[in-house]
Amino acid sequence: MAASRDSQTSLICFCLGSGVCLLPLFAYLSFLIESLWNDHYIYLIGSYVIACNAIIAGVYIQNKDTYNNGVRAGFLGICFGTGLLISLSDTSWVHFGWYITALAFFHWSEYYTTAVTNPKALSLESYLLDHSREYKLAALASWTEFTIEWFIFPSLKQIRYVSLIGLLLVIGGEFLRKLSMVTANTNFNHYVQHTKQAGHSLVTHGVYKFFRHPSYVGWFYWSIGTQLVLCNPICLAGYTAVSWRFFKERIFEEEI
Structure with missing residues (x-):
């Protein structure tokens, strides 16, 4: 089951989006980032989302299908990473974080598994988002x-x-x-x-x-x-x- 271009794009963009869960780690490495995280973490996450989409657009915009694939995988990755952040938070929404993490992974893995095992049946609808x-x-x-x-x-x-x-x-x-x-x-x-x-x-x-x-x-x-x-x-x-x-x-x- 060799990795196809579609599966590679999906995996890369999903991991890129999931990187949002590493923002707290970066906060420990920089006083400036730590201050931003504690006071304006929503804006910091928002900035990451914008940067993530900008990177996907810059790399894949020349191919519409590949770009659409990357956008969906990146979005699910962001949801996955955000779900992990909520899961590890000290709030009453921890279980909702579990749910978001599971939901995002399910939809992404439906596409990725299809891309690896049965690429002939693959389409953007394989994400099952619609x-x-x-x-x-x-x-x-x-x-x-x-x-x-x-x-x-x-x-x-x-x-x-x-x-x-x-x-x-x-x-x-x-x-x-x-x-x-x-x-x-x-x-x-x-x-x-x-x-x-x-x-x-x-x-x-x-x-x-x-x-x-x-x-x-x-x-x-x-x-x-x-x-x-x-x-x-x-x-x-x-x-x-x-x-x-x-x-x-x-x-x-x-x-x-």
Whole structure:
């Protein structure tokens, strides 16, 4: 599985964006930066974001597709790094930081894994950032519930053992999904295929010995885990019901 130009661009830009989490480290190396970090950390992060996008534009602007790839990977990297900063902060939003980190990594790794294992099926849509209107509404609902409950019942968002269980589900689900993508290799596609492609075969080895649809199992438990991380009781019930129905219908269509 040789690295393609698309995968290299995505990885480089994701790492560049993720570098935002290193700003506190730089603060210890310079009194000036430390002062800026303590007093104007939002502006410092904003400056980093602008610089990151400027670098991506300067390097990749000549190729529209490569630039669009880099912008998305850089954006997800910034979200990933910011999530890490929140996760390590001394605030009541720590678990939201876990969530942002997991969400950003999921979307970036969907593209990167596809780029490495099945480049013929690769497109900007492989980031799944524009998956569906329902997916966006579900994400917005989880953010809204977390924020409202954080204001009204802040202690609800500090149930550490629940968030830890959710984190384990997120990590396990992510690992299972990516393992299935790597195992299926060129037989994996983000979209249901209605005609048999040349060279396509039914995968029954590896993780597919134990799961009929491991990528769906992984994504199902990953989605539930994110709501446990956030301690969102309403969205937890909603995500479970809606995800179950979505994958049940998708599997029925796919197996036909």
